[in-house]
Amino acid sequence: MAKAITPKVTWVGKIDWELDTFHGDEYSTHHGSSYNAYLVRDQKTVLIDTVWKPFDEEFVAQLKKVVDLRSIDAIICNHNEIDHSGGLVELLREIPDTPIYCTANGEKILRGHYHQDWNYITVKTGDKLNIGDSDLVFIEAPMLHWPDTMFTYMTGENILFSNDGFGQHYATEFLFNDLADQGELLTEALKYYANILTPFSSQVTRKIDEILALELPVIRKT
Ligand SMILES: [Fe+2]
Numbered sequence: 001m002a003k004a005i006t007p008k009v010t011w012v013g014k015i016d017w018e019l020d021t022f023h024g025d026e027y028s029t030h031h032g033s034s035y036n037a038y039l040v041r042d043q044k045t046v047l048i049d050t051v052w053k054p055f056d057e058e059f060v061a062q063l064k065k066v067v068d069l070r071s072i073d074a075i076i077c078n079h080n081e082i083d084h085s086g087g088l089v090e091l092l093r094e095i096p097d098t099p100i101y102c103t104a105n106g107e108k109i110l111r112g113h114y115h116q117d118w119n120y121i122t123v124k125t126g127d128k129l130n131i132g133d134s135d136l137v138f139i140e141a142p143m144l145h146w147p148d149t150m151f152t153y154m155t156g157e158n159i160l161f162s163n164d165g166f167g168q169h170y171a172t173e174f175l176f177n178d179l180a181d182q183g184e185l186l187t188e189a190l191k192y193y194a195n196i197l198t199p200f201s202s203q204v205t206r207k208i209d210e211i212l213a214l215e216l217p218v219i220r221k222t
């Protein structure tokens with residue numbers, strides 16, 4: 001089910017109420033999870049990330065209700081763990097030549113996962129994709145939490161698509177963190193950080209400082 005975030009940005013992901021473990025059996029998820037994908041519509045139409053593989057057909061079917069797939073000009077893969085990239089095979093079956101923007105490590109990982117010679121375009125920090133009034137600016141964030149991870153910042157709408165960097169496994173009917181149950185959300189965020197990001201804490205701190213130094217306005221919903 002799609003949800004509007006701004007007139008130009010629509011959430012097109014999947015809330016998974018039933019997930020109870022992730023990474024095999026290593027990570028218990030007491031409140032499900034969310035696979036966040038976004039459709040960005042300016043003069044160009046861009047899809048940011050997809051969903052976990054078991055939901056790939058549902059994802060593509062839902063996406064078709066929101067947009068003509070042939071009008072998607074580009075796909076951005078911020079991080080290519082299968083809960084983010086699992087919808088690509090099903091999607092690219094329909095639009096196989098669509099460029100996929102990712103880091104160099106992202107291309108390696110996507111090729112390793114899916115063995116597809118897709119139209120990869122590798123990007124580095126500071127590279128931009130102009131989509132009309134807005135630019136999508138790429139910010140590499142290696143090891144937050146995979147070597148391929150990057151963030152994407154959308155100018156004009158002032159949204160930082162931060163992927164797993166500030167993530168948690170949590171299913172909620174409310175899209176925005178300030179509307180969710182704060183106790184549950186914080187518990188899941190702390191658990192995720194403790195288990196997934198603690199070894200890279202100094203890199204998290206450096207990345208936050210780096211982003212703050214860019215003095216980019218970021219929407220904070222109050
Ligand atoms: Fe991840």
Ligand SMILES: [Fe+2]
Nearest residue numbers: 081083084164
């Ligand atoms: Fe993730």
